[in-house]
Amino acid sequence: MSDDTAMSEREVMHLESSDLERMDLEVVDLDLDDDSDAMVHRVNGWLEAVLRSFHEKRADDEHRAKWVAALRADGSRLRGVYERGGLPFATDVPVATFSHLTKRLNTGSRQLPVRMITDVTVAPTHRRRGIMRRLMTANLADAAAQGLPLAVLTASEGSIYGRFGFGVATHEDAVRIDTTSRFRLRERPDDGERIVIVDPDASDAVRTAYERFHEVTRGSLERPAYYEGWLRGYDWEEQGEDRAHRVAIRLDAQGRPDGFVAWKFKDAGDHREVSVGDLVGATPPARIALWQFVADLDLADIAVARTANLDPLPWAVTDPRVITTTGRPDHVWVRILDVAAALSARPWFADDEVTIRVRDALGHADGTWTVTASGGTAVVRRSAATADVELDVEALGALYLGDVRVDDLAEAGRIVGRADGIRRFAQLTDGGPTPHCATHF
Ligand SMILES: CC(C)(COP(=O)(O)OP(=O)(O)OC[C@H]1O[C@@H](n2cnc3c(N)ncnc32)[C@H](O)[C@@H]1OP(=O)(O)O)[C@@H](O)C(=O)NCCC(=O)NCCS
Numbered sequence: 001m002s003d004d005t006a007m008s009e010r011e012v013m014h015l016e017s018s019d020l021e022r023m024d025l026e027v028v029d030l031d032l033d034d035d036s037d038a039m040v041h042r043v044n045g046w047l048e049a050v051l052r053s054f055h056e057k058r059a060d061d062e063h064r065a066k067w068v069a070a071l072r073a074d075g076s077r078l079r080g081v082y083e084r085g086g087l088p089f090a091t092d093v094p095v096a097t098f099s100h101l102t103k104r105l106n107t108g109s110r111q112l113p114v115r116m117i118t119d120v121t122v123a124p125t126h127r128r129r130g131i132m133r134r135l136m137t138a139n140l141a142d143a144a145a146q147g148l149p150l151a152v153l154t155a156s157e158g159s160i161y162g163r164f165g166f167g168v169a170t171h172e173d174a175v176r177i178d179t180t181s182r183f184r185l186r187e188r189p190d191d192g193e194r195i196v197i198v199d200p201d202a203s204d205a206v207r208t209a210y211e212r213f214h215e216v217t218r219g220s221l222e223r224p225a226y227y228e229g230w231l232r233g234y235d236w237e238e239q240g241e242d243r244a245h246r247v248a249i250r251l252d253a254q255g256r257p258d259g260f261v262a263w264k265f266k267d268a269g270d271h272r273e274v275s276v277g278d279l280v281g282a283t284p285p286a287r288i289a290l291w292q293f294v295a296d297l298d299l300a301d302i303a304v305a306r307t308a309n310l311d312p313l314p315w316a317v318t319d320p321r322v323i324t325t326t327g328r329p330d331h332v333w334v335r336i337l338d339v340a341a342a343l344s345a346r347p348w349f350a351d352d353e354v355t356i357r358v359r360d361a362l363g364h365a366d367g368t369w370t371v372t373a374s375g376g377t378a379v380v381r382r383s384a385a386t387a388d389v390e391l392d393v394e395a396l397g398a399l400y401l402g403d404v405r406v407d408d409l410a411e412a413g414r415i416v417g418r419a420d421g422i423r424r425f426a427q428l429t430d431g432g433p434t435p436h437c438a439t440h441f
Helices: 003-014 017-022 037-053 061-074 131-145 203-216 226-231 284-296 339-343 393-399 406-411 419-429
Strands: 025-030 077-083 096-106 111-122 150-153 173-178 194-198 246-251 257-267 272-281 302-308 323-327 333-336 352-359 367-374 377-382 389-392 415-417
Touching: 017 025, 017 131, 025 037, 037 061, 037 077, 037 096, 037 111, 061 096, 061 226, 077 131, 096 131, 096 150, 096 203, 111 131, 131 150, 173 284, 194 284, 203 226, 203 246, 203 257, 203 272, 246 284, 257 284, 272 284, 284 302, 333 339, 333 393, 339 367, 339 377, 352 393, 352 419, 389 393, 389 419, 393 406, 406 415, 406 419, 415 419
Parallel strands: 111 150, 272 302, 352 389
Antiparallel strands: 025 077, 077 096, 096 111, 150 333, 173 302, 173 323, 194 246, 246 257, 257 272, 352 367, 367 377, 389 415
């Protein structure tokens, strides 16, 4: 029995193993550094299970190699759940997949290491038997045991993850922008900047611009390694080089990259559109200048972006109706695991002391906590004091990055307490910029 298998079996115990064993299932942690044929087949089967669940094409060899290289670069941990003895005709394909990696989150005042959970799938033949629940519960327990203050994920459906304590913590905008002559800025930014169109492999400059954005943007997550491939023009969905992919970089007055845009042109028949895949700017002038650049692209009437940070474009154009918001999907979901570590690492906006009762069915955040804030930071400790407000861990996750205000959650019945307690909690908690995350995972 290999060490991996032994470790998996120990963890299965932690996962209420008897249930999984009763289902004739075993949990295996895949070792990406193991080049044995057996492990390579397992990894390939794992990738196939993920692609199939998200209705993507089967991987070819190049795609698998790129994917594994990106997973390795991130130190991703892959877990699969297998039928004991293997599925008939598909021995190496797991019935469930789960993976995680660790990256830093900008909380608005600090960079905090967080667990990023992804590739959560269960085969249609095995769903609704509690397999995902067991994987998620064990993974969160492991993250807490490793000392990670919070976990994050993005959700394919809105009703899955609240039950595990994840709250919607950032949103993004889906937009259509009229880029005809109607698009005009009130004032063109003129801080000595310039924009240059670059080869897709100018990735050092793009990386520098992203890092500058990440360092100053509340809610931003460091990017996983697969972004490098994408920005070089590799289309992960189509599994091949996308030669329509273009990139431009913005340079500040000192010639340092502070933003970039990746786009491609599409002739949609009745109109010609620019599809903006990525537009990242470390400062408002950088973002405005990049949107102006998009509008300046000739032979197109409309720019479309599914995942934009518009801030502050609607206030910078002469006609705000050139921008149509077609959706405002939730993006990053936050799950607080260590209340003291997580809350003491975010900004606070009043000098006061408020005691909060947090309910958490999984136990990690459960308890009463006193937040003593002064000068923008807080000391947070367990407390026996009477709580001023009460909320569950999902609501606390939603509040964490400042995407929603205390009053909104109180009005929705998600924070309860006496009016004075809620008012003081709001003064302490609400403030700062709207968070934005430009990373998808
Ligand atoms: C989502 C998915 C992973 C769920 O796996 P599963 O093993 O069937 O989930 P479980 O049986 O452990 O369900 C746990 C709970 O979540 C609920 N749940 C599971 N999938 C759900 C869904 N799609 N929508 C709403 N609730 C869901 C279950 O009803 C159950 O609720 P309970 O706590 O009241 O009992 C699986 O359906 C899947 O692979 N879907 C396609 C890929 C996908 O969307 N993955 C999520 C990526 S973010």
